[in-house]
Amino acid sequence: MSSFFAILIDGAIYASWLFLVAAGLTIIYGVMRVLNMAHGSFYAIGAYSAASLVGWYFSGEHGNPYWSFLLLIGCALVAGAIVGIIIEQGLLRFLHGRDEILMVIVTYALLLILEDVTKLVWGVDPYFAYQPYRLLGQTAVGGSLRFANYDLVLIAVSVLVGLAAWFVLNRTNKGRLLRAVIHDREIAVAMGVNVNAMFAATFAIGSVLGALAGALTAPAISVTPGIGVEVIVLAFAVVVVGGLGSIGGAAAGAILVGLSRSFAVHVAPEFELFVIYGVMFLVLAIRPQGLFGQTLARRI
Amino acid sequence: MSIRNFFTSRTEPALLLAAVVFAGGAWLMPAWLAFLLTLALAKALVVLGVVIQMRAGLVSFGQALFFCIGGYGVGLAAQYLGIGDAFALLALGTVAAILLALACGWLLTRYREIFYAMLTLALSMILYGVLVKSSALGSTDGFNVVPPSFLGWVPEGDARKRTMYLLTVLVAAVAAIGFHRFMISSLGRVTEAVRENEIRVDFLGISPQAVLFVNYVVAAGVSALGGGLTALASGHIDPDMAIWTTSGEFVFIAILGGTGHVAAPFIGAIVFSVIRTFAIQEAPHFWQMTLGVVLLALILFLPKGLWSLVARRSKKEAAA
């Protein structure tokens, strides 16, 4: 029985992490049709800036430790927005409307560059920001099973991010415009939507979400080179499973992948390595456009 | 059959000439360069497989699957079947890849764009996972491939690597000529039509999926050939051959070279290898950044790849 709860809770924690990682990717894709390989770098930059800032905060006497949570979120906002805007305005702006696959390659080149840039800025030594992770303590769930409260809070944060995204897209004017762009860019342009500004804002939001995922993960890990590359394929798998460009899809994909993986770890750990690709393969074989993706029939 | 008809265009004698120059260089160039070119040409064969699919409008982020199958086919046949002949080994690896492609092709060619990319990626990562879990095959450490014999002859010392290089040049030349013919063949050109407008191809009476299927299988075969040559030349195989970053590198080189001509992947692979090795030497800490900047610059300033440099010059000359 405790295994069952463990699978559920672990699955939920992992899914919430996956959702945070994938949300920015799917938003950028949905609006800009750019499948952003450099998303992993945003994650890494978020993690590094959070770890170095929180590390600095705790290295001296800076008052209440709970402020470090604000630091985590704050630096993700700042770092993600700065990097995102620089990249969008400095490079991607000139490549709008280019072939989707070409954009994958462009962002792959960006990933290579940003990998070394993070190394230039932060070096290769690990960074730690463990204090916030331990600060919240743990909760026992029957017997010997205990969960870090930080991870449980992460579930709430993830749900909040999802709800916020839903609210912005469905209940605000800007969001409706954004959905118009997602739905049919040509008509949106014809209606006078400033697509360029929209793209810049979207890319910034996407990169902030990527950085936020990194920043919120930083307290639980040792921030080292290469962490960004690891999350890319995961995030890709989640958004493809869920349906590209759909926030709801990213959530569904994250839950499906998260629960599958948690199930594998508890029941058949030997197969953990295949789970994500297996799920992706199966979902696409049955539903080629992903869980929430729409097929657009071509008009002839 | 006259000579003129035999060479369906002047590209073929040019490719032959290039092959002769490369082969002749075996005795002139430093050993490291011959080895670099061996691996680059082998890699170019895989890239050729990627390019063939790009001409069909499909980008494979999992071509490493067949690269790896070709390599492991060679390695396993040498290790467990006791086959020592380079030609037999390469043939085995290639046949294995083609069989796998025949099995997967019907499913994969139903997909387009990013879905094709992600499904091919998933397949190659599943192979990666299987190999990582295979302790008997050395898991991630892989295993070494003994130096092959060549039709019964076992070269020693310097001759060994040189023979390997010559074999690679030979295979590359044959593949280049074969693929040149494939690219200008009826099916090869219909492939471009499929990329441009699949629906019309269907209404003209040809199944686009069948066209893509042929391309997929052919690409698998040539990629496996590249994998087999890599295994024989480097003497080592491991699951990294199937990981997605390896596929990414092949796509990278395909974009670098361009898709306009059968020679483009070869130019791309050689230039890539040279840039990378000097980036590693001159900037050991920042070689990835160097590669990234070069790639970005190419996309921005040479959107049709390095080949457009060659093509552009020839057009100017033609006009003059």
Add this chain to the structure above:
Amino acid sequence: MQASPCLSRPSFRLSAIATALALAAGVSTSALAADNGKYRIGIVTFLSGAAAGPFGVPAANAAKLAVEALNAGKLPAPYGKKGINGIEIETVIIDEAGGATKQTEEFRNLVQRQKVDAVIGYISSGDCIAIAPAVEELGVPTIFFDCGTSKVFETVKNPKFLFRTGLDAVVDNVAAARYIAETRPNVKTVASIQQNYAWGQDSWNDFNLALKQIKPETKVVSEQWPKLGQGQYGAEISAISVSNPDLIHSSFWGGDMEALMLQGGARGLFDKSVAVLTAGETGIEHFKANVPNGTVLGGRGPFGVFAPKNALNDWFRPAFTAQFKEPPTYPAYKMVQAILGLKAAAEKTAKVGAMPTAENIVQGLAGLTFEAPSGTVHMSRSKGHQAVQSVSFGEYQFDAKTGKASVTKVKTYAGECLMPPDGSNPADWIKAGFPGAKCS
């Protein structure tokens, strides 16, 4: 036809362009690699990726420090002579990232283009296995300083140019099993968490076999195989928690290891179960209070915090700490050890003041006994090409007041007690009950 691929003229130029490029490349480097009278050593370690922080860069730093000190003639005896045999040392450093195929290519480039006189490097076992035949083929003295696979001298059965001055991973895990049997006799149940690749699979296999041999009553209650570099171990920690093990064995290294300890610690995983980390030593400066005291750490030999007190260590540890702001961990020790082995070999056989030849190095190093900051190293296995050293395990101890971490209850096992005889398969040797092992 514009889009047609049959463009004729340019094809002729293809060969010209390619050869020109290649020639330019060849010329530009042969000039670079001009014979400048220095002894050139190629250093290959991870400069990027996950292995750079814990292994690659400390090793590269150690190489820098040691070469500078050697060139200045500042090392204690018996290494007081300047450079190698009086000849100044020059290093060529290469990133090990990118996979085995690329490394075989770059190894050839190092030897044939950069004309190095010797190569020291390789952390990844896959790279070692791939490079080993090329070493013998090209005939350049090459020292593997870190990689832990037991297959190196299976791959090259009659090594001439290939050496390894570090130990393989079998000894780590045999020593870990012995340490547990001696210090934790009550352990009944064991859980395992390994990175899902060759290192993790081999490590667990060897440890599991050895522990079964020494303590047959132990039972495995959980095996977890997260992928390399995963970083998130929530589900694995739950699965292990539910299985209630007395002992958790892990060969995790670097960032993954530190993440596992952080996440497990915050969830009380180690309150009832003790962890044994065979590669734990590199994290000792980062663990702080996050890792409970009593966690069993290994350093893959008598390195880092396990290093003995001797003149060389008295020079190395403070000098490294002063220059790089952190004490040296085991990869740094292993790098210095390889460099000193090379120096000792050259100075044993080469004529005084002469440039050491490859012959000098291989003759001198085979079967050599030399001193290093980790103590005395015997090149006594695999026909004198594989080092034998002791392995130490100890318990992590963190003093919250001083903020200093150390190891206590250190036990050291002699190499003869941990290594299978030449030519025997490690797993078979363990299963047969360690025949021929000499333990004190």
Add this chain to the structure above:
Amino acid sequence: MTAILETRGLTRTFGAVVAANDLNVSIGQGEIVGVIGSNGAGKTTFINMVTGYLPPSSGDILFDGQSVIGRQPREITRLGMARSFQVAQLFPKLTVLENALVSLVAAEGPRPSIFRPLDTPERRERADAIFAEFGVTRYRDALVSTVPQGARKLVDIAMALVSRPRMLLLDEPTSGVSSEEKFALMDTVIAVVRQHGVTVLFVEHDMEIVARYVTRLMAFYSGEIIADGPPRSVLGDARVQELVVGHHLDINAVLGAAA
């Protein structure tokens, strides 16, 4: 006169919208049938179903007395039914010649060779003859994406005719074509199809075109055929004028202009 194309109870719905409702059509060999109807009346849906692009919800389609339900477009093409498109469906980054070569090779069989080149003197010759017939020779070596709309429509129709079909479906052949060009275009097309005895069904908005070329006219309204017969009687039908044409039509003026 035997029916070359016959539909029985052909129905297609998109959710709540009925795009085709119980269509029973019979077209004889050699007829030139026009189809009119306002946007959304179900004209293109009809063509799409007949050519295998869109599966009907129910009903049957017989081509040459043989049911083609469930067949792919390529199979139906091979049976001898070709079509053109409202928006010319070409290969934009290939030249006009290459477009023609591809359709020529497709006409030779469903499995193009992977050894023999596409571009042979024989196929070029045939392509040139087609270009001459359709008057697009001057665009021969231009990329399709650079060719004017009218020429594109011609190439589109020419490519459909390459396979020597027995029946041709044209979806708004003159849409997007300037009013000066449209009669020339239709003259060319109709001359060619008459010469080869091809049965034609074409969807058209332009009443002058319809009146001038068709032998029979069908008017679609909201998924149903509300009139079918000689153009004079259909165009004269009050319901057609109200629901399809949208205003009163002076038949004599239209027919007179056409004549």
